[in-house]
Amino acid sequence: MSISEEERQKHKIQYSKFQRKFIQMSKLVQVENVYKSFGDVNAVNGVSVAIEEGQFYSLLGPSGCGKTTLLRLIAGFEQPTSGQIFIDNSSMEGIEPNFRPTNMVFQNYAIFPHLNVEENVAYGLRSKRDPSLNQNKLVDEALELVGLSGFNKRSSNALSGGQKQRVALARALILKPKVLLLDEPLSALDKKLREQMQSELRHLQRAVGITFILVTHDQEEALTMSDKVAVMFDGKVAQEASPKELYEFPTSKEVASFIGEMNFVNGNVVENKSFTVRSEIFGEIAIDKSRIFGNASNKIILGIRPEKISIIRKPSRSKAFISATIIDVSYFGETTCYKVSCGSNETLTISSQNSVDQINYSLGEKIYLKADTNNIMAFSN
Secondary structure: OOOOHHHHHHHHHHHHHHHHHHHHHHEEEEEEEEEEEEOOEEEEEEEEEEEEOOOEEEEEOOOOOOHHHHHHHHHOOOOOOEEEEEEOOEEOOOOOHHHOOEEEEOOOOOOOOOOEHHHHHHHHHHHOOOOOOOHHHHHHHHHHHOOOOOOOOOEHHHOOHHHHHHHHHHHHHOOOOOEEEEEOOOOOOOHHHHHHHHHHHHHHHHHHOOEEEEEEOOHHHHHHHOOEEEEEEOOEEEEEEOHHHHHHOOOOHHHHHHOOOOEEEEEEEEEOOOOEEEEOOOEEEEOOHHHEEOOOOOEEEEEEOHHHEEEEOOOOOOOOEEEEEEEEEEEOOOEEEEEEEOOOOOEEEEEEEOOOOOOOOOOOOEEEEEEOHHHOEEEEO
8 A cells, every 4th residue: 555745754754753742751851942132132142952861961051151140041040031940841931040940159169157957958958847857867978978978067167168078969969959050169269189089070970870061161170071072152052062073073162172281273265175275384285085074175273182193303204294393392290392483483382292202393493394194183164
């Protein structure tokens, strides 16, 4: 029995609706074309993101890009000018923050100085007013999760910055939210403690299995902790991807320069089919199609990461080597960063891994460079 074209299209539409419904069900947080204006300023400008259950998701961008405003919209502290937010398939329109399945850890921790540790952690349970809740047991469980067992009676004023951070996390987790929102929670910590807390937060998220949404301006923090990152500029999401994809395949010059270090060189397309490009530094090279971003015209911008360039003292006769002069050296412990001049006002930055038997190069020294041309990207000018 044959099926008519009309029936075929009908089944196709029904299947598409089922697909959309299935996709929606797999996403815990959905932000759909959301705008938020403050007077004439669009703080959030048409953002759409979908965040999966159990995902560690980061909103990354410079100050003023709209990431904190978007987090506050999800939390319910702000209402969208237009657009919709769904959590667990329920619209959040008109839902107050305390009735949403979310909880928030603030940048300044918001620890009550007149309450001890267990009183701070239990504070959120006051709104429950459920006599069946075993408050002491819940507090103990929350403190154990964050590594503060036995701190119940400790004064808040006697806590270090890292311990206050843990208390704030325990207070947020005791209510067992479906989504934990974190507004730059590590920014006030010193570098060593911040790195330690990054690892602990990631382990904690995996242990509890709930969705974490982190706001940060720290690229390393976002790349280290996240399953997926949304990079924001001017109230918009410029790119949403895994940390590795963001670093290896940034879709614009802006994202490439914001995520880690990047060398940029002007180039001209000399052959479109193979996308062969000529630049003063790299000469004539073919760019892999997977590394061409934007609408490439005749004039483009080439990009290469500092660690994708190696320094050589005595080159072979190959034309692939680039002559240069070292104009700056910065030692960072694990790596040394060299800034080199390649003539005609063109400069490159090279990152070299340090080792005991490494060759050290000096200011003013003439060297040769070998670029990994497979890792050169092309961006629209």
